[in-house]
Amino acid sequence: MTISLPITPSFDLFKKRALVSGASSGIGLACATTLASAGAHVTLIARREEKLLELKEALDQEGYQSDILVLDVTQLDALEQALNAREPYDIVLNSAGLAIHSPALDTQQADFDTVFDLNVKAAYFLFQFAARRLMEAQKPGSFISISSQMAHVGGIDRAVYCASKHAVEGFTKAMAIEWGKQNIRVNTICPTFIKTELTASTFADPEKLAWLQSNIKLDRVGEVEDLMGAVLYLASSASGMVTGTSLKVDGGWTAE
Incomplete structure (x- = not known):
């Protein structure tokens, strides 16, 4: 009897339209590169033209396809207008985010609002606006947020940042449930500390670096390349049955 072998799902993103917020540097830049190298046409969004x-x-x-959109994603009216003026995006990846660290007793209301406006509110409505366009076109999609290992644990001086990333995990699950019948998948990627411009000062502090390395079981900090496979997996049909979940790329930080 001849065995009928299963077919490995494709990681090819040819003819897909992708949008990446926070694309100008660091993790967002790596995410945009991943999607473009797999064949997607990528719209790059950030404030820095x-x-x-x-x-x-x-x-x-490299022969990859992209266009740019200079935009502050916290300006929700402008964001909605920009998405409504374009064809729906098959892949939406939110990488825009920031952290303002302080002891919980010292948190300033302005700092709290700044973090939540970008990490939570802008991310939430980016997905809402993009999902509406897909539903109007009756098309499937994959939405991905760059969250954090701190969405699953706590950390000293990180109460506001942790709260914002826990919130992202919450709306990810709810959106995945609501939009599942429209075949719009919603997931997060939760990295450990990754070497970027934003983390340079942390890695330069011997005490903080020792703390990081003591918690990362693989005994090294992350590189942006460590996230690229996770991005491609969640963006492609290879993850066609994956929604409402978080993919931890944390070197074992949250394994305990």
């Missing part, structure tokens, strides 16, 4: 143009030029040189 010069950085976006540099990234687009680098992608162009």
Whole structure:
């Protein structure tokens, strides 16, 4: 009897339209590169036009397809108008985020609002606006948030940041439940500390670096390349049955 072998799902994103917020540097830049290298046409969103143009030029040189959208995603009216003026996106990846660290007793209301406006509110409505466009077109989609290992644990001086990332995990689950019948999948990627411009000061502090390494079971900090496989998996049909979950790329930090 001839065995009928299963077919491995494709990681190819050819003819897919992708949007990446926070694409101008660091993790967002790596995410955009991943999607473009797999064949997607990627819209790069950030506030810094010069950085976006540099990234687009680098992608162009590799033969990848992209365009830029200079936008502050916390400006929700402008964000909604921009998405409504474009064809629906098959893949939406939110990488825009920030952290303002302080002891919980010292948290300033303005700092709390700044973190939540970007990490939670902008991410929430980016997905809402994008999902509406997909539903109007009756198309499936994959939505991904770059969350954090701190969405699953606590950390000293990180009460506000932890709260914001826990909130992202919460709306991810709820959206996944609501939009499942429309075949719109919603997931998060939860990295450990990754070497970027934003984390340089942390890695330069010997005491903080020792704390990080004591918690990362693989005994090294993360590189942006460590996230690229997770991005491609969740963006592609290879993860077609995955929604409402978080993919931890944390070197074992949360394993305890």
